[in-house]
Amino acid sequence: MTPQEERPVAPATGEGAPHSRREAKDAARQDEVRLENAVETAGGELPPPAVPATAAGLGAGPGPDSTLMQRIMTGNALVAFLSVVLSLILGGLLIAVTDQNVARASSYFFSRPQDTLAAAWTAASSAYLALFQGSVLNFQGESFTRVIYPLTQTLTVATPLICAGLGVALAFRAGLFNIGAQGQILIGATFAGWVGFTLHLPVGIHLLLVILAGMVGGAVWAGLVGLLKARTGAHEVILTIMFNYIATNLVLYFLSTPAFQRPGSTNPISPQLDATALYPPLLGPAFRLHWGFVVAVLATVFVWWLLNRSTVGFELRAVGANPSAARTAGVNVSRGYILAMAIAGALAGLAGVAQVSGTEKVLTSGVAASFGFDAITVALLGRSSPWGTFAAGILFGAFRAGGVAMQASTGTSIDIVLVVQSLIVLFIAAPPLVRALFRLPAPGASRAGKGGSTTRTPASTGAAA
């Protein structure tokens, strides 16, 4: 047994039996406040599962007593920005090194080094310019619609990323590493798609039912993992990965049956969804952006409310911060796991709905693209907070939308986007590395001693006992 498990985060309610209901209530409220504090201080926005507060607190997480200004200057915002810059620089170097013109110019590097450098600059900057024009504003567009079209494209791509990212983030907060968003999106899309093209219902009800079906599909698929984890103790990382493969094959199987195939076709592609089952376009027919984006915003608000303002969310965070302490405090940990996975799956299911009823309009086995895997990096980048995930989803949506345009115009492979994305997450996860690279002062150097002593005491108490 590790010392952390013995650490009295929430004092046992058994000792000193309360004399009246009122006292009991007060004691319980105090417990709640203490546990809330324990959860809040357990390290930044992302409490890693089973990692003691001593370790988690080592990150950039500023203490609760720091001012807002301190939080911004020493906290994650600056590190996040520098991480993005650093990753873009590294990505640019990679583009430059592999560029044909650079290779040609480098053959006479020692006689004319500026040629190599110019070629490298051209390669990297033109790729990034294409990335920007494909994701934010296209200056060469002849009409206003064409100019802002890339931006709406970014938001369209961001929609499933945000929804699935929220699911991953929510599971993180409950201490669950949900790698299974891919499978959950697929099953959600399958449920939603089936309702969309098999049932023929009036406007409004149909779309609502499609959304509901997608959420149920994802929730069932992920809830199954939660159930297995709670009942058998199987690791959710393995389970969700396996469920991804099973989901892929299951959807392929469905698409080989007459119930899902287009009439008179044997291709693994479903009929088009009814018009009543589709998300209406948000900005008119000129853009692909659909109402699914609004749903994603609402989902973000919901997850924020759930995590920060509801009892269920509090219990989930308590389970994520320290399952043993949560159990001691009377939280049903098993129920927490199942619930967290089910809600996470429902959110991923929403991403499936956004794909099948917003962007793609048919069900294929590739309907989820790689959104489920990107969602993990989105949630990590968003530090598992709802609005952080929202912002990260839009950033990665921009990368993806811009990456497609970049590949088309400069021939730079879209894989560079994966490199830049994963570098960003890596750097953001290790603020000391970024600070060392940019020679920034360590945050709260004066607080370090204090923070160290408070977090260390319980550990040594446990060791001495």
Added chain:
Amino acid sequence: MSTATTARDQSSPVRGTGDAGVRSWKNPIILSVVALFALLVFALGAPGNDVTFRLSEDNDPIVLPSIVVSGPVIGWIAALAMLALAVLAILRTRSGQKTPTWVLAVFAVLFLVAFLTWVVGSARTPNVALYGLLAGSVTLAVPLIFGSLSGVLCERSGVVNIAIEGQLLFGAFAAAVAASLSGSAFVGLLAAAVAGVLVSLVLAVFSIRYVVNQVIVGVVLNVLVSGLTGFLFSAVLSEDSERWNSPPRLPVIEIPLLADIPVIGPILFQQTIVGYLMYVAVAVVYVALYHSRWGLRTRAVGEHPKAADTLGVNVNRMRFVNVLLAGVVAGIGGSFFTLVAVSGFGRDMTAGQGYIALAALIFGRWNPIGAFFAALLFGFATNLSNVLSLLGTPVPDQFLRMLPYVVTVFAVAGLVGRSRAPGASGIPYIKG
């Protein structure tokens, strides 16, 4: 919350003390359900014809006769025996005893035999080469075994290694490029090991030096390697694949006489150097882990780093070295993809094998030998689905392809019981 404090989780007192004394109906229930399934499908739904399992080719030096069995007979015998075992398990549990391990083992073997007979018997051609099935399983299991050994090395010293996939992929990539440029497959093998170490180095630096959550680093590393190799593949390798991506294959080294033994000859004595290294690696890791000073220290660091530290073991250096060693192992495993399986690198060609290796590691209970057999099982399941889809079975292709993954879920969640990870796995060690 105030009401929830009274509703204690029922399972909490059990956790600390272990499952001793608590009747677990999980095993009997699972066995009964599976036995009834076997009765319905394998016995009642048995194909009427005979099933042939070939043990050797006609032109092999030693020719063994084929095994011919009758579908219904095997189906009924196996199903009834499985039912009997299930009843035994129920009786044992009712009297408060645990289900013995041999019951589970025999049950699994019976199920496998019955399933094979049924599925081959229902195929268009009820005739399968058993030796090929087994040899193919071992071949498919080679990268899995290397991957799970890498996981064993990391996790036993307290670092979760999700990055096996990345190590394999980068190893495969480096092997292809180095072997193509140098024209020697052995240089490729060396480069693969170096590439595995590079991935390991990032994992170690971030998870040990910067105390980043190990699972996060692992997942992100997999994405990074996938993106990096994919980018280089399209930017460099496919531009001039003659130069960059046409590695020579590793030769198959046949051990004279021994390789002629039917069935096991090709498995054990007709391998490439990667295949032989696989057997060596399993043995070395096993012996070193349980019978050497290094192994004792590794396990101590993974179970109780504080105790190890007190006794003078440098915890984080031990972990660092082990993670790098794991990179060597997984990198060599990655070279299998480009130097043995096919000649040349393809985008994301490891296709999630690293994750299966991770599952094999858990199924094998963090033990090199256990991981070896678990990986063999996954190799078998994969190969079986390949062979069966060629034979033309009534089972849809997609379900056959699901087989390895479903087996994994059952393995991780089902019969193995609550397997225990090394105590400090995933928890960074901070001295103080």
